[in-house]
Amino acid sequence: MKLTPLDAPGYEKVVYAEDAESGLKSIIAVHSTKLGPAAGGCRMFNYPDLETAKIDALRLSKGMTYKNAAASLPLGGGKSVIMADPNTDKSPELMQAFGRFVESFGGMYTTAEDVGISVEDIEEAAKFTSHAAGLNKGAFASGDPSPVTARGVFLSCLAALKHAFGRDQIEGKTVALQGLGHVGMYFAEHLHAAGAQLLVSDIDAHAVAEARQRFSARSVAPDDIYDVEADIFAPCAMGAILNADTIKRLKVKLVCGAANNQLADDAAGDALMERGIVYAPDYVVNGGGIISVSTEILKITDEKWVDRKIEQLAETTDKILTKAKALNASPHKVADQFVEEVLAN
Template structure:
């Protein structure tokens, strides 16, 4: 396996790995270990080019520093990406090679599931590294973090709804949900149970069909989800989807979803505010997954610990939105300030 350090100012360690035997092409980016060893999932995606993969790895890694800090976890920020199509190029040998790559960081980074990666995939990687979490087996195994992520987003959505609508009751609210992967589908369950009306989109037709049947959801084409008239937009797919073009098309009062790095840039957060759309900062509301995985990393045995941490996400969301309103500031900037203060301490 060939390991190539990558130049990334402001990051502690970024490495590209290429393994000819398995076909692995992967980047691990460690942004910060100030609060503890870095932790963050692995994403497998058919990136159009190497630069796109690197940018995503760096954005996701920094996002994990902020997510872990916002969730009050003693963990730093790191992330990994595998440049491959998860439907056609994933093999046990490739995941095992990825495990060896993770192990080369000697505990500086712990991996877990993310887009395109299942519990079974991580268990293949875990055959060659002791720094993998989100497993089904083991003394502290936490399993698939997706349901926990979804629950945290739901609780935070209720908290954010109080600011957007004056109450947290989601019954009758129309929610445009983008992405029906592991987290998106679980979130749809919560929202449907709360009485919300769902409009869904996904590139996977079978997932759309499942949501239509299970939740009486209406569906639209993936690119049309930005144009529907709804109360809440819940992005649960890829990042950087909130930009000048898509924000101008939104007809909602609140954005709250599970996707990482939803804002294409800082200007996107300001643009949402200018349009009177409340934004619940993604790395705050979607911290449930890393909370679940951290029980494995930190060897937590208290059964109430995860529930308490998830409830705290909603409290933190409320605090940030309250402060943003008081300061007439964009919530994403208030959230960044909140985490920067934690890191400074």
């Protein structure tokens, strides 16, 4: 396996790995270990080139620093990406090579599931590293973090509803849900059970058909999800989808979803505020997955610890939105300030 350090000012360690035998092409980016060893999932995506993969890894890694700090976890921020199509290129050998790559960081970074990666994939990687979490087996195994992420987003959504609509009543609200992967589908379950009406989109026709059948959801083409009449827009797919173009098209009062790095740039958060759309900061509301995984990393034995942490995400969301309104400031800037104070102290 060939390891190549990549230049990334402001990051502690960024390395590209290429393994000819397994076909692995992967980047691990560690943004910060100020609060503790870095932790963050692995994303498998068919990136067009190395530079695109690097940009995504860096954005996601920094996002994990903020997510872990916002959830009051003694963990730093890191992320990994694998340049491959999860539907056609994945193999046990590739994931095992990835495990060896993780192990080369000597505990500086712990990996887990993310987009395109399953529990079974991480268990293959774990055969060659002791720094993998989100497993089904082991003394502290926490399993698939997706249901926990979805629950945290749902509770945070209820908290954000008060700021957008005056009360935390989801029944009867229409939610435009973008992305029906592991987390998106679990989030849809919560919304449907609470009486929300679902408008969904995904590039996976089978997932859309499942949502239509299970939740009586209506569906639209992926790009049309920005144009539908709804109360809430819930991004649960890839990041950087809120930009100058898409924000102009939204017909909602609240944005709250599970996707990472939803804002394309800082101006996007301001644009949402200018349009009167409440934005629940993504790295605050979607912290449930890393909370679940952290029970393995930190060897937590308290069975109610995760529940308390998940409830705190909703409380933090409420505090940030309350302060943002009081200061007439964008919620994403208030959230960043909150995290930066945690890191500074």
